[in-house]
Amino acid sequence: MKNETLHKVISSEYKLGFETIVNSDTFPPGLNEDVIKAISSKKDEPQWLLDYRLKAYKKWLKMLEPKWANLSYETINYQDISYFSAPKKAPNSLDEIDPSILSTYEKLGIPLEEQKLLAGIAVDAVFDSVSVKTTFQDELEKLGIIFCSISEAAQKHPELLKKYLSSVVPSNDNFFACLNSAVFTDGSFVYIPKNVRCPMELSTYFRINALNTGQFERTLIIADEGSYVSYNEGCSAPMRDTSQLHAAVVELVALKDAQIKYSTIQNWYPGDENGKGGILNFVTKRGICKGDNSKISWTQVETGSLLTWKYPSCILKGDNSVGEFYSIALSSLSQQADTGTKMYHIGKNTKSTIIAKGISALKGRNAYRGLVRMAKSATNSRNYSQCDSLLIGNACSAYTFPHQEVRNKSSFVEHEATTSKISDEQLFFLNQRGISEENAISMIVNGFCKEVLQELPMEFAVEAKALLNLSLEGCVG
């Protein structure tokens, strides 16, 4: 009896009422229905969206965290996490920013004004970012393009959001996607109308309010018939976040004759040499080529996070549709990456290309995990996969887990894999010709990644190169 009362008291401490939760800027740690209602209420969401979240939460409670990846990490306690925090007070000047971050900005060659923007300084006072944003929005609006936050879309474009949210990644798709569906904070929403070619690279970068939505990001991009869009997520500047767990979901929908190009540079804090403090990044990204002749292309440069669990995938449903996956994953320090793609060929004459480059240095661990499935209906389809691993030093490792299923006789699947190591003799040769160790490694790594780097939009490629070099600083000798 006594014990029961005690138990009640203790557990009630963690069950703060809805009112208390919703009135706080940062929610107390813990997850329950009240917390989800509070998130939804903070965002003034319509009832259907709250119902969607609650349904996902109920499903999530019955799910188990996946353990099949080639990753090891300490158990995550989901009740120790706070699921909402209001944007932090913006610092007033660069003087208030961690000098180590500033020096990285400099090494990456990011201009001063952009540094301020990245550091979250109230830039409006510094330069007229509002007007930049508005001009940009005006131009998009003229074409009927919608580019806003998911929260805004819930208010202004509920019919589109309702139609497509979770149409590619069902809310109970996997443990982390399900958690995201219940508690997602914000993210981007993009709609490109019929036969419109988006005239500029869309980037989270322009959506200034996106900078604080890292933890449970939710993105939805819809390219209507005959349209084209190129979307860039993230940037090369180092991102620090106090919340360790990240679980994002990205959904892409390409209708007939539409094309979506989605590029990512991920540089979340990787932790120190022993992995302390690094971000655990569990991402579900999937696109559907819903209409005939559509195309989805994923390009990613993953250099950050302590842990990366990510498989940007394509469902090639439309006939003649095309899926592409170009990836560079770099694991240094104590980083671990288990990443790859899934290509589901369903339509006739569908084509997919996979080029994955894994780089491991210091104690880094890198795994490529991929699935190519040719359904019975996917006649005359083709896949080409190439997975290359580059090892730097003796304490790192690389793995490849390709999986292929071909259920018809007219399709063709090709897989090539190589593993190479930067040898002491290669480094010495370049040193002897006057090229420093760091330059030598960056030359070899850039050469190794060439095929993927050329898929990135121009400025993004320059950033990615600088980032690769920076991430490998001091990894030899």
Add this chain to the structure above:
Amino acid sequence: MLDIKNLHVQINDKEILKGINLNIQPGEIHVLMGVNGSGKSTLVKTISAHYDCVVNDGSIKYKDEDLLKLNPTQRANKGIFMSFQNPVEIPGINNMYFLKTALNEKRKHLEKEELNAASFLKLVKSKTSEFNMDDAVLKRNLNEGFSGGEKKRNELLQLLILEPDLLLLDEIDSGLDIDAIKTVATGINSLLDGKRSLLMITHYERMLALIKPDFVHILENGEIIKTGDYSLALKLGKTGFKDIGE
């Protein structure tokens, strides 16, 4: 130019060089000869700071500076060039891009302006046409899939572009046909302006006929057992290493 005193070097716990003394003045041409395993390659590798070579004793002075304190890159940028017996293949690095980077690193070191792509291309073309070299290797990745001869000619091209002060050539003539040896020798001679010095390892008399040495050193078991002039090499060609000890 180079002054080596009492140099002791080991590789993998085995002492290879056992007290080498060697002085090379500006403009001099020295040749190292000796049976396989006598320590010739170890000596040139030690001068260029190869990671295998551990110096246990002795000193090396280069242009009056303590060479042993410098890393391979610093030594290279101060004018030391070593040609490799078997140049390593480096996939992913374009040969032309590599050459340009190497030259510009050196120019940076000399506080000269870096060459842009156009002027660099002009420079390379002038060298390849002067020495009858095939431009095709420039477009390929560094040494990747090169034949033995292509690798050696590529070493020569690097030499011609980088114009070092001290040339260390480890069998740059091996595996080449007679015409190619002539090309390589002509290239090397074009650099020898009376100020640059050369330390060369070769087994071939015909190379020595094309590049006449001022000094010939015979290495045996990690020591220089005999030093002479060009005539020593000629004598060696007749009698072999066995009878040279006297």
